[in-house]
Amino acid sequence: MQLTSHSEKETIKLGQKLARQFRGGEIILLQGNLGSGKTILTKGIAKGLGIGRIINSPTFVLIKIYPVPKKRGNKKVGKQIKYLVHADAYRLPQGEQLLDAGLKEYLGRQDTVVVVEWGERLRFLTKKLTGVKSIRLKIKNNSHQIII
Amino acid sequence: MLILGIETSCDETAAAILEACPERSRGVKKSSFKVRSSVVLSQINIHCRFGGVVPEVAARKHLENVLPVVDQALREAKTNWPKIDAIAVTRGPGLITSLMVGVQTAKTLSYIYNKPLIPINHLEAHILANQLTNFDLNKNLPAISLIVSGGHTELILIKKIGRYQIIGQTLDDAAGECFDKVAKILNIGYPGGPIISQLAKNGHAAKYPLPRPMIDQPNFNFSFSGLKTSVLYFVQKNGRPEKKALNDFCASVEQSIVDVLASKTIAAAKKFKAKSITLGGGVAANPKLREQLGQRIKTVLPNTKYQIPNTEYCTDNAAMIAVAGYYNFKKTSKSSWANVKIDPNLSL
Numbered sequence: 199m200q201l202t203s204h205s206e207k208e209t210i211k212l213g214q215k216l217a218r219q220f221r222g223g224e225i226i227l228l229q230g231n232l233g234s235g236k237t238i239l240t241k242g243i244a245k246g247l248g249i250g251r252i253i254n255s256p257t258f259v260l261i262k263i264y265p266v267p268k269k270r271g272n273k274k275v276g277k278q279i280k281y282l283v284h285a286d287a288y289r290l291p292q293g294e295q296l297l298d299a300g301l302k303e304y305l306g307r308q309d310t311v312v313v314v315e316w317g318e319r320l321r322f323l324t325k326k327l328t329g330v331k332s333i334r335l336k337i338k339n340n341s342h343q344i345i346i
Numbered sequence: 347m348l349i350l351g352i353e354t355s356c357d358e359t360a361a362a363i364l365e366a367c368p369e370r371s372r373g374v375k376k377s378s379f380k381v382r383s384s385v386v387l388s389q390i391n392i393h394c395r396f397g398g399v400v401p402e403v404a405a406r407k408h409l410e411n412v413l414p415v416v417d418q419a420l421r422e423a424k425t426n427w428p429k430i431d432a433i434a435v436t437r438g439p440g441l442i443t444s445l446m447v448g449v450q451t452a453k454t455l456s457y458i459y460n461k462p463l464i465p466i467n468h469l470e471a472h473i474l475a476n477q478l479t480n481f482d483l484n485k486n487l488p489a490i491s492l493i494v495s496g497g498h499t500e501l502i503l504i505k506k507i508g509r510y511q512i513i514g515q516t517l518d519d520a521a522g523e524c525f526d527k528v529a530k531i532l533n534i535g536y537p538g539g540p541i542i543s544q545l546a547k548n549g550h551a552a553k554y555p556l557p558r559p560m561i562d563q564p565n566f567n568f569s570f571s572g573l574k575t576s577v578l579y580f581v582q583k584n585g586r587p588e589k590k591a592l593n594d595f596c597a598s599v600e601q602s603i604v605d606v607l608a609s610k611t612i613a614a615a616k617k618f619k620a621k622s623i624t625l626g627g628g629v630a631a632n633p634k635l636r637e638q639l640g641q642r643i644k645t646v647l648p649n650t651k652y653q654i655p656n657t658e659y660c661t662d663n664a665a666m667i668a669v670a671g672y673y674n675f676k677k678t679s680k681s682s683w684a685n686v687k688i689d690p691n692l693s694l
Contacts, residue, residue, distance in 0.1 A: 232527065233575035237518050255519045255571070257527075258497030259441060260401060263691055290400065299401035300442040300690075 203342040209235050212344060213242015220247070222279045223308045223329045227317025230335030235342045236315045239335065240284055243313060247282055256286040256315070260299050280309040286316060293319030347431040348382070348423075349675075350455075351668030352416065354448030355440025355468050356496070357389040357404050358661070359411040363423035363430075364668035377672065379478055382423035384658070384665040385415050390537065405443035412451045419664070427459050432678070434671025437465040438692030439497070445688040456683035463683035464671040469493055469694050470510065472626035473502065474673060475655040475666035483507060486622035486651050490615045494607060494635075495627035496522035496537070501566045501614050502694065507673055510694040513614060514566025521603055522629045524570035528577050528599050532586060542596045543632055549590075549597030554580075556602045566614050573602055600634055608639045612646055622651040631660040 203209040216226075216239075226243075228236040237255055244253045247266050256262040264282045283304045287296050296314070297305075304310050306327055314320055317332065324330045334345040347368075353360040362384040368377045389407050420426060435452035438445060449465075456463035473491045476483060483489060489504040490513075499521045501514035519527065522539055529538030534545070557576055559569040577599065581587075587595040607629075615623050623643055629635065636654055643652045659666055 232531070232578050233571070237571065252515060252517060252567075254516050255523060257523050258520060259439060259690060261442065261690065295400055295402055298443070 199346045201344045201346070203235070203344060206235075206238050209238045209342060209344070210242035210245060213239045213244075214246035216346075217243045217246025217311075220279060220311050222311065223306065225305060225312045225323060225327060225330045226314065227320055227323070227330065227332045228313060228315050228335065229318040229332060231337075234335040234337055235344075236335060239333070239344070240313050240315070243311070244282055244284075247279060247311065249282060253284060256284050257288050260289070260296060261285045261301055263304075278309050279311055281311070283310055283312045285312065285314045287314060287319040288316045290319065293322065296320065347672075348425060348429055349668040349671045350416070350419065350430050350433045351664035351666070351671060352412070352433065352435045352448050352452050353468075353471075353662055353664040353667045354408045354412060354444050355436045355438070356444060356662060358386050358663070359389070359408050359415050360384070360386040360662060360664035360667075361412075361416040361419035362664035362668050363419050363425060364665055364672065366669075366672045377477075379669060379672070381478060381665045382425065383419045383421075384663055385419045385422065386658075386661075386663050387411050387415055401441050401443045404441060405447055408444055408447040412447055416451075416455070430459070430461055432462045432464055432671060432675060434464040434466050434667050434674070435686070436468045436471065436667055437686060438689035439468055440690060442688065442690045445690060449686060449688050453683045453686055460680060462675075462678045462680050463686055464674050464678045465686045466667050466670045466674065467692055467694060469498065469500065469502075471666040471670040473504065473510070473624065474507070474669045475626055475659040475663075476624045476653045477669050478655060478659055478665060479653065481622075481651070481653045483622070483624070486653075488618055488620050489622040489624055490611060490618060490620040491624045491626060492607060492611045492630075493627045494521045494625075494629035496520060496526065498522075498627060499568050499570070499607075500694075501611060503614070503618050512694055513618075514568065514610060516568040516570060518569050518571035519574060521568070521570060521607060522627075524574055524603060525629070527574050531574070531578050531581055532592070532595070534592075539629055539632060542600055543634065545593050546597035546600045546634065547593075549593030549595070551597040551601035553594035554598035556598050558602050558606050561606050561609055566610050568606060568610065570603065570606075573599070600632070604632070604635045604638050607635060608642050611639065612642055615643075615647055615650055620650060622653055623647075625654045626660065628661045630654060631657040
């Protein structure tokens, strides 16, 4: 499925929509260049999960963990989701290093949604685990294309 | 009293011995500090070739270095364990694996030598690094503190020591991260801040019109992702600037970051009627930021004090951890080590 976004707002809305389909245990590998909208899409996912905190870049600390509030406006969202883990492999050419940095603990947990920026470096997970989904982000003719 | 500080939240293994002299005069508590030793072992050279910190390598290096660094701090301070009154250690925010090494070491030392252990928030330590100068935050409140580093860009309102309110922060990349990512796009090395700053010295900051994201918005949040993207598009279109043009380009990038940081900080100080503005964090070592923020405060807010730490206490160090330990000493006891846990996402 290919979607097109023309603005930050639209990308956030797309993220929210995506989050509504999550049931817990998803591992989302975001793949795209600098400035392709990975962090913005994650902001949308967080918003869709009902997280009110500011979501900013995890590049420096590699992994940020956000608790999902229990009471949420949107009841469609998977009830068992307790955490959003926002990870970033930008500084780690070998994706395995991100697992050693603490991500391993959160993979395959049914109460967690994991979103990884520079997810192409963790594509090896696709064969090892269920729930791994790739989302590619591209810039084409001034608009952002999001391929799910 | 003597406090041993330990810091391992990122890629610096650091230990320091701080002598703190609490004094009471005319009812006002003022304390003086003397850094007896401050040892910082940087892993920058190791991580350079990876273009950033590799967590597993960082943790392994911390493990090798932490005890020798603590020993060296004790030796340089000409003191020994019986004379140490407390241990302060960073419990967050930072890299999970790096934090673990420091905290586990500190807990073990606390248990063996029977010393109280004080868990420290790295951000509070950056704020309190200014107490290592003649400046006393207690007498210049409320204050606005700008903490800028590789992982942080936060504007903090301080009503009293221990009570902090984040009034603004980055919505995407931290200022130091923007320096690093721009340096990577320009292919000039890691860490980006000092390299860009060095090249910028011989450049004209007005040469390249780059965006100043969110500078006119009436809030105290920052955004540096757009600046990074502009740099990327520029390089994709025009190729990497070389020689003189590279200097000009770096100066323009630096100026854009400094402009946003300075104008938001001053706006915050105006709004909250701050008596002082302080700086902290690795990017606070940037000479242009230090100088230009100072000049602007002088012109726009002549009655507001401006305080910056020495550059050695801007980048990660353990002296600031020990100072923060001093101000959090009351909250601890000799058995408290057992309850100290790391928190990589710790906030103020």
